[in-house]
Amino acid sequence: MALLLKKALREAAKNKSFSSHHFQSLSLSASFSAVSSSSSSSEGDQLAVLPRFDYVPKPYNGPLADEVFRKRKTFLGPSLFHYYQKPLNIVEGKMQYLFDENGKRYLDAFAGIVTVSCGHCHPDVLNAIMEQSKLLQHATTIYLHHAIADFAEALASKMPGNLKVVYFVNSGSEANELAMLMARLYSGNLGMISLRNAYHGGSSSTIGLTALKTWKYPIPEGEIHHVVNPDPYRGVFGSDAKLYAKDVQDHIDYGSSGHVAGFIAETIQGVGGAVELTPGYLKLVYDIVRKAGGVCIADEVQTGFGRTGSHYWGFETQGVIPDIVTMAKGIGNGLPLGAVVTTPEIASVLTQRILFNTFGGNPVCSAGGLAVLRVIDKEKRQAHCNDVGSHLLERLRALQEKYEIIGDVRGRGLMVGVELVTDRKEKTPAKEETGVLFEKLRELGVLLGKGGLHGNVFRIKPPMCFTKDDADFLVDALDYAISKL
Numbered sequence: 001m002a003l004l005l006k007k008a009l010r011e012a013a014k015n016k017s018f019s020s021h022h023f024q025s026l027s028l029s030a031s032f033s034a035v036s037s038s039s040s041s042s043e044g045d046q047l048a049v050l051p052r053f054d055y056v057p058k059p060y061n062g063p064l065a066d067e068v069f070r071k072r073k074t075f076l077g078p079s080l081f082h083y084y085q086k087p088l089n090i091v092e093g094k095m096q097y098l099f100d101e102n103g104k105r106y107l108d109a110f111a112g113i114v115t116v117s118c119g120h121c122h123p124d125v126l127n128a129i130m131e132q133s134k135l136l137q138h139a140t141t142i143y144l145h146h147a148i149a150d151f152a153e154a155l156a157s158k159m160p161g162n163l164k165v166v167y168f169v170n171s172g173s174e175a176n177e178l179a180m181l182m183a184r185l186y187s188g189n190l191g192m193i194s195l196r197n198a199y200h201g202g203s204s205s206t207i208g209l210t211a212l213k214t215w216k217y218p219i220p221e222g223e224i225h226h227v228v229n230p231d232p233y234r235g236v237f238g239s240d241a242k243l244y245a246k247d248v249q250d251h252i253d254y255g256s257s258g259h260v261a262g263f264i265a266e267t268i269q270g271v272g273g274a275v276e277l278t279p280g281y282l283k284l285v286y287d288i289v290r291k292a293g294g295v296c297i298a299d300e301v302q303t304g305f306g307r308t309g310s311h312y313w314g315f316e317t318q319g320v321i322p323d324i325v326t327m328a329k330g331i332g333n334g335l336p337l338g339a340v341v342t343t344p345e346i347a348s349v350l351t352q353r354i355l356f357n358t359f360g361g362n363p364v365c366s367a368g369g370l371a372v373l374r375v376i377d378k379e380k381r382q383a384h385c386n387d388v389g390s391h392l393l394e395r396l397r398a399l400q401e402k403y404e405i406i407g408d409v410r411g412r413g414l415m416v417g418v419e420l421v422t423d424r425k426e427k428t429p430a431k432e433e434t435g436v437l438f439e440k441l442r443e444l445g446v447l448l449g450k451g452g453l454h455g456n457v458f459r460i461k462p463p464m465c466f467t468k469d470d471a472d473f474l475v476d477a478l479d480y481a482i483s484k485l
């Protein structure tokens with residue numbers, strides 16, 4: 001271990017960006033950063049340290065974790081939950097890295113729950129927000145302002161088919177509420193169909209679409225059909241898209257009047273544990289739903305904006321064009337922003353009454369959102385996600401061969417899931433082990449997400465500037481942590 005420590009210090013010294021404070025904190029915590037490099041080396045224990053990063057965080061003199069936690073517990077709602085036994089006080093972020101109160105740097109592989117798309121405090125996005133804030137923060141759509149119109153035009157240009165009209169809102173739940181409202185008004189029907197294991201929000205009407213008991217409060221939901229999830233790993237019909245689609249038809253035939261308002265799905269379920277829908281499923285189901293008078297909604301809150309690598313939108317991976325697309329999270333790189341994009345015909349159903357949203361598309365969020373779209377194009381983030389994501393998946397699959405506990409490695413681009421099981425045949429969720437690894441990875445400097453009903457899936461969905469070196473570090477750290485189980 002002394003050797004490892006020395007090597008860590010040498011690496012740190014090489015990294016000119018480290019302040020002496022950093023150097024100190026690294027020397028104190030070098031044993032945490034030391035991981036065996038596993039598949040990348042056959043020479044046994046070697047050191048893997050966080051990839052170099054030329055940035056020094058500002059000195060932090062604010063309240064420390066214990067104080068923040070105490071205040072939060074006193075003054076904020078008791079439903080708030082936090083990651084890690086000892087909650088982490090994050091005080092600064094830069095691109096794909098986060099810094100805690102001691103200046104310790106972490107690889108952020110969860111991006112504020114799949115929200116920081118371009119990178120923490122990306123300079124172009126910051127600049128757009130600041131410049132607009134200096135001129136006008138808010139006026140609402142009762143007056144004209146170019147920012148909302150420019151942003152809507154740019155967003156519409158990213159959509160296929162006749163998806164050309166945008167409504168701006170403030171969150172993913174709100175986007176899905178609005179989509180459901182339009183589906184009901186447009187179709188004249190009430191029933192909605194969503195997938196088991198889906199997450200579409202926690203507001204009092206999207207909670208009905210969500211189909212994970214951990215997120216549902218017992219309230220009236222209206223007519224919602226939760227159909228069998230086309231999950232290739234755990235699903236009852238394996239990867240047989242036709243059988244899953246038949247379940248949708250059965251719900252319509254036996255559980256409804258024969259007509260529905262709409263169908264909503266994520267193409268890779270996020271909260272549900274990075275579950276990618278069986279290929280060919282959406283095509284079959286969109287036909288069935290449209291025949292029953294419903295509209296098809298794609299929830300792109302997590303999968304949009306190039307994250308899947310192969311396509312800009314998740315639904316494109318299934319070769320379909322939805323009638324309504326909802327988005328949030330990555331659209332704003334951390335700004336409270338959501339959008340619903342649909343056809344002019346469907347959008348017009350909301351002219352029957354007044355629909356108003358005080359903050360939806362306000363100048364600051366619109367300027368920031370437009371900057372996000374530009375950064376994704378300028379920095380070729382979609383291709384980057386494809387490239388880095390393929391490398392990450394390849395390395396994770398090699399790790400799966402090494403460790404029985406890794407039951408499944410799945411996903412696309414930088415939307416990846418690693419499901420842990422105690423028994424590969426039975427697929428028994430390795431709940432406790434996932435918890436232990438999760439804590440260990442935090443010590444090693446890697447922040448992941450957890451998902452799935454049993455919390456046994458690691459969710460790897462970093463800011464899209466995440467590099468191959470970051471991916472190697474993450475996999476090496478995971479390798480080391482599993483080897484110590």
Ligand SMILES: Cc1ncc(COP(=O)(O)O)c(C=O)c1O
Nearest residue numbers: 171172173199200201270301302
């Ligand atoms: C796929 C999906 N849809 C909708 C939502 C709800 O978004 P919000 O938390 O912004 O309301 C989420 C949030 O995690 C989500 O992952």
